[in-house]
Amino acid sequence: MKIYGDVQSGNCLKVKFLAEHLNLKYEWVETDLLNGETRSEEFLLKNPFGQVPIVEFDDGRVIAQSNGILRFLARGTDLLPSDVFLQAKVDEWLFWEQYSHEPYIAVSMFQMFYLKKKKEERELWRVERGEKALDLLNQHLSNHDWLVGDKLTIADIALFAYTHRCYLGGFQLEERLSVRSWLNRCHEELKVNTDTIT
Ligand SMILES: N[C@@H](CCC(=O)N[C@@H](CS)C(=O)NCC(=O)O)C(=O)O
Numbered sequence: 056m057k058i059y060g061d062v063q064s065g066n067c068l069k070v071k072f073l074a075e076h077l078n079l080k081y082e083w084v085e086t087d088l089l090n091g092e093t094r095s096e097e098f099l100l101k102n103p104f105g106q107v108p109i110v111e112f113d114d115g116r117v118i119a120q121s122n123g124i125l126r127f128l129a130r131g132t133d134l135l136p137s138d139v140f141l142q143a144k145v146d147e148w149l150f151w152e153q154y155s156h157e158p159y160i161a162v163s164m165f166q167m168f169y170l171k172k173k174k175e176e177r178e179l180w181r182v183e184r185g186e187k188a189l190d191l192l193n194q195h196l197s198n199h200d201w202l203v204g205d206k207l208t209i210a211d212i213a214l215f216a217y218t219h220r221c222y223l224g225g226f227q228l229e230e231r232l233s234v235r236s237w238l239n240r241c242h243e244e245l246k247v248n249t250d251t252i253t
Contacts, residue, residue, distance in 0.1 A: 059084045059101070060108040063168065065161055065216035066121040067108040072212050072245050073125055077132060081110075089169060121216075122149040125209040134209050144203045148210035156192075159185030160217045163224030174225040185226055189234065192218065196233035200240060207244045215241045 058074065058081050060067025074081050086092045086107045094105045102109045102119045109119045110128070118124050126149070129135040136142055159181045166172045192214065195202065202210040219238050221228065228235050241247070 056080070056113065057082045057084050057111045058108060059086045059098075059111065061086055061088050064088070064107065065164075065220065066106075066157070069121045069213055069216040070108045070110065070124050070128070072216065072247065073128055073134070073209065076212075076245055077128065077134070079128065122153060122209075122213055125149070125213060129209045133206060134212070136204060136208065141204055145208050145210045148202050149213055152213045155184070156188040156214065157217060159188060160221050160224055160226060163226070164217065164220065165224075167225060168223045177225055182225070185221075185224065189218070189221065189226060189228070189231055193231040193234045196237045200237070207241065211237075211241055212245070215245070215247075219247070 056079070058067070058070050060070060060083065062068070062071075062083075062085065071083070073079075086098070088107070092098060093102075093107055099105055101111060101117045104119050106119065108121050108124060109117050110124055111117045118127055126135060135145060163177050163181055163185055166177055167174065201207060202214060215238065218228075218234065219241070228238075
C-alpha cells in the first residue's frame with residue numbers, strides 16, 4: 056500500500072503512526088502541499104477532494120480522510136474495539152477531532168508553520184476555540200488514562216497527531232498536566248520521537 060502525505064501534517068502523521076504501530080508494509084509518497092501537488096490532475100484522479108492523506112492499495116483502490124483511513128486500517132485490532140458501543144465512543148472522538156479540534160489547532164499551526172505568520176497574527180476566534188478544545192481534552196483525561204476504554208485506540212492516535220505538536224500553532228500545554236501525561240503514554244505506545252513534546 057502507498058500512503059500519500061506530508062510529514063509535517065498531523066492528518067497524515069495519524070496514518071503513519073498507525074501503520075508503524077501495526078507493522079503494516081507501506082511506501083510513503085511525500086506530497087508537497089504548498090506546491091499544489093494535491094491539486095494536480097493526476098492526484099485529483101486518486102482523490103477528488105484534493106487532499107492528503109490518502110492510501111492507495113495495490114489494486115488501485117484509494118481511501119481518503121484521515122480518520123476514515125484509521126478506522127479501515129485498524130479494523131480487527133485492539134485499536135478499534137469490537138464492542139459496538141465502544142466503537143461509537145471512538146467515533147465520538149474522531150468526529151469531534153475533525154469539527155472541534157483540528158480546524159482550530161491544525162489551521163493555527165498551518166498559519167504559523169507553513170505561512171510563517173507570527174503568533175499574534177493568528178485569528179483570535181480560532182485560537183479561543185483551540186484553547187477550549189485543549190481544555191476539554193485535559194478535563195476528560197484528568198480521570199481517564201485513554202480517551203476510550205483502558206488502552207490506546209485510534210481515538211488517541213487521531214487526537215495525539217495535532218495535540219503533540221500544538222506548540223507549532225502557538226498553543227501551550229504547561230498547565231494542562233493531564234494532556235501532558237496522556238501524550239507521554241501515547242509516546243510510549245507509539246514510539247514517536249519525544250523531542251516534539253512541549
Ligand atoms: N478531513 C481531511 C482533511 C485533510 C486535509 O486538510 N489535508 C490537508 C493537509 S493537512 C491538505 O491536503 N491540504 C492541501 C489542499 O487542501 O490543497 C482528513 O482528515 O484527511
